[in-house]
Amino acid sequence: MEVNNERSSMDKTTEEKIVGIIREKFESDILSVDSPHDFLTIHFRKDNIIDLIRYLYDHPVARFQYLTTLCGIHYPDAKEIAVMYQLHSLVNNWRVRIRIFLPEDDPVTPTLTTIFAGANWMERETYDFFGVKFTGHPDLRRILNVEDMIIFPMRKEYPLEDQTREDKNDFMFGR
Amino acid sequence: MQATEAKTTDIKLVEKPEGYEGAGFFATSLEKVVGMARKNSIWPLPFATSCCGIEFMATMGAHYDLARFGSERLSFSPRQADLLMVMGTIAKKMGPVLRQVYEQMAEPRWVLSVGACACSGGIFDTYSVLQGIDRIIPVDVYVPGCPPRPEQIIDGIMKIQQLVGNESLRRRDSSAYKAMLNKYGIE
DSSP: OOOOOOSSOOOHHHHHHHHHHHHHHHGGGEEEEEOGGGOOEEEEOGGGHHHHHHHHHHOTTTOOOEEEEEEEEEETTTTEEEEEEEEEETTTTEEEEEEEEEETTSOEEEOSTTTOTTHHHHHHHHHHHHOOEEETOTTOSOSSSOTTOOSOTTSTTSOSSOTTOOSOOHHHHOO | OOOOOOOOOOOOOOOOOSOEEETTEEEOOHHHHHHHHHHTSOOEEEEEOSHHHHHHHHHHSTTTOGGGGTOOOOOSSGGGOSEEEEESOOBGGGHHHHHHHHHHSOSSOEEEEESHHHHHOTTOOSTTBOSOGGGTSOOSEEEOSSSOOHHHHHHHHHHHHHHHHHOOTTGGGSHHHHHHHHHTTOO
16 A cells, blocks of 8 residues: 655545545535645535545545544535534545535534544534534533533624623724 | 840831830720731732733742732632732633632632733633623722733732721621622622
8 A cells, every 4th residue: 555654735646536435435425526725625415424434434445544623614605504524544644624514504413423432522612613413422512611601602693702891882992 | 245236127017007105015906906917918819820820920939029018928728818819811611610719718808800801801802701800709909901010910919908908807797798799699
């Protein structure tokens, strides 16, 4: 097996190889493939995401067995919340970013803790800030913010500033 | 041979309170004596979370030397502390912890809020930061600055000393004081 030890980005043939591996089984679920800043990014249909990650984990060549990170992104214009999974194949030094899009008013997706135990806190964080509900998560509650918070602060409709202050106004602070 | 005389010293002793003095006796009010004793032996509890805490360390160090004010003995247990010094940004999640520390302190207790963040949230006008510790506990003296210099912290300590020295012995039993605590939901 060819081992790529360089930290720099993967070349196009590697990217095509990874996409080919995914196309073998999930041809119809790939919505688009892009490579912003030389980072392979796949827009995937949300229904089969866990199957895809399981497939990449077990694949004898790809072996994406390390979850680098997982997070939410809010697109207020499209009224969608994306969940981004970044996987790393430690054996090949391959990296891939997979995005799924969930509707803003009901963001629900299955948990990844069935494959990566480390996804537990990342999903709690994504729930805490974006309100994404991960079905099957063992302990889905807020992790960084106070427990009695009622908003999901990283969603764009909620302002950054603390809303309980009365001494700061537009004239003084340009709010 | 000359007898050793008492050398003059530049160490400034605390002045005795007003009172009546005669041969072999000195009479004054108990309140003044207690106030004098308390204000010159304040045990601070540092609650330092960020850069103001670094300024506090400088204040405690040899150069600025808070020991000159009788406060060299830091109390890292709230039970033996007289003064809670809150220095730094208090996140909303840390609010209940700060409040519990305050509740564990024995009366009489004072609170010094050091720095813009502890006083008002400072630059952190955001959903996750407490906009001033006076939202959860009563504060006696505010020291502004981002961060304040050690001189300012010492000034704040001296303001606390004034409060401590002049406080009525009955203040903590008064209904006004209890009502003030109740406003913060304490006891």
